Amino acid sequence: MRARAVGILFNNQNEVLLMRRRKEGRVYATLPGGGIEGSETPAEACAREMLEEVNLAVEVVREVLTLDNLGNREHYFLTRVLSGEMRLGDGPEGVRHSDENWYSPEWVALHRLDEVNLVPEGVRGLVREMGEEG
Structure with a gap:
């Protein structure tokens, strides 16, 4: 089983940061x-991944979920921005980015979350609940 760390980040406009993807003809x-x-x-990996993927230094606030998904043990953390300007980072995603394997970080309003093909589907309720807690 592979271990992963995932960051959940909200801004003050009630939006969550998602990585939009297009891979092998699939958009999610x-x-x-x-x-x-x-x-x-896992917390250190979460902070590193956020910097690599979306160019933001974050504080890891707390772990909110551990989930087994597609052979991965995923650790989900609530995070808070310390510094940086949100954009596709300089990590592997920035290097692999192409027309066929596309990455685009963006803020998505919580009230529009159902319009997004968020995977894994099981985290949608958690994100909504955490965003409403503020």
Whole structure:
């Protein structure tokens, strides 16, 4: 089983940060995150992945969910921005970005979350609930 760390980030306009994806003809969105490397803790991996994927240094507030999904053990963390300007980062996603394998970070309003093909589907309710807690 592969271990992943995922960040959940809200802005003050009641929007959540998602990574829009187009891969192998499929269009979907995920929360930013990726594999845990070496001796990293899940929280450390979450902070690194957020910087690599969306160019934001974040504070990891707390773990809110651990989920087994498609052979991965996924750790979901509520995060808060420390610094940076949101854009596609300089990590592997920025390097692999192409017309066939496309990445686009964007803020999505919570009231529009049902319009997005968010995967895994099981996190949609969690994101909505956490956004409403404010």
